[in-house]
Amino acid sequence: MKLLILTDGIAPFVIGGMQKHSFQLAKHLAMLGHKITLVHCVYDKNAMPDQESIAASFGIDAMQNLEIISMRFPPAAWYPGHYVKESYIYSKIIYGKLAERLSEFDFIYAKGFTGWHFLEKKKRGQNLPPIGIKFHGYEMLQPPSGLMMRLHNMILRGPTEWNNRNADFIFSYGGKITRIIESLGISNERIIEIPTGIEASWVSEKIQPISSNLINFVFVGRFERRKGVEELTDSLKNMVDQNDQFHFHFIGPVPPSIQIKSSKITYHGSIKESDKIRDILDQCQILVVPSHSEGMPNVIMEGMARGLAIVATDVGAVASVVDDKNGWFVTPADSAELSAKLLGIIRGEKSVIESKREASLLRIREFTWEKIAALTANRIAVHLK
Helix, strand or coil: CEEEEECCCCCCCCCCHHHHHHHHHHHHHHHCCCEEEEEEEECCCCCCCCHHHHHHHHCHHHHCCEEEEEEECCCCCCCCCHHHHHHHHHHHHHHHHHHHHHHHCCEEEEECCCCHHHHHHHHCCCCCCCEEEECCCCHHHCCCCCHHHHHHHHHHHHHHHHHHHHCCEEEECCCHHHHHHHCCCCCHHHEEECCCCECHHHCCCCCCCCCCCCEEEEEECCCCHHHCHHHHHHHHHHHCCCCCCEEEEEEECCCHHHCCCCCCEEECECCCCHHHHHHHHCCCCEEEECCCCCCCCHHHHHHHHCCCEEEEECCCCHHHCCCCCCEEEECCCCHHHHHHHHHHHHHCCHHHHHHHHHHHHHHHHHHEHHHHHHHHHHHHHHHHC
16 A cells, blocks of 8 residues: 555654654554555654654564655744644644655555645545544543633644544554544544554563562653652652652652652653653553553553553553453542552552553463554555545
């Protein structure tokens, strides 16, 4: 197949879960022999990556089937909702760049709002290839974590619904994400369920055994309200003065103003290097993901790949990879329940933790990018018939 993939950036040049997904999807579809044209962007004043850097990231084998078009996302304005307008402009710019070539492609895979102008053109009668869109988390259609998030969601909800209703196909991570899409009046025949993936290099051969009575937890993520860092911090404040043996690691930019001063907690700050993140995960036994809303977090896949049990909220498509075999669920935004759960794990049988860790490592082997890319190509091919 010849596929056009549109995205808001690719890793490692733009940081984010969607950007990691875009990079891996394009790379592994190309590795399977599909011809891929990938349109990506960088933001504001960030340096535009040169072709040599991009080729080095993807590798020689993938680049044989990859055409990379690098663009710049429109400059950010100051007013509320500016991202929506800029996203539409970005889609329009992409369309202008590729308008004369669109008949070349069998399928257009558009991330977020990148396909917006394409859908408008198709709605007005222009003959375009089938367009499938992917909003990773549908956070704007999930319960908000505060007033600012509620306002943010209100701005994004209308354009998101319009794009979903006018796309030929909608990609879903499954679970509650599919139910959100269906609530927009989208028929099941138009929904393509595909989980996210993990690089095979992330998958450990075996779990690292617990070498002492000390249980190590870890949180990995951005500091934003929906990630639940505030509730996690409140939970830890209730735990640090007790005699329980645990240590908690934070990977991500937690502001000094809310950091807890305790020998039981280490704030590593932002870390971009995968090998350094793996080193910290390998010191831990349990990943904590207390998000208010999510899609299918890459961090859960990475934690499972290193043999960690998972404490998470049942939001988005998290239940597609986490259940009582490899983790525990907690209620979003409930710090008391979260601290009780973590203390229960610390005081419980270590064999329970080990069993769940083994289950994580076993399950994650079904989600390597080689398998996810092949599944994506097969599902697209079926819908093109």
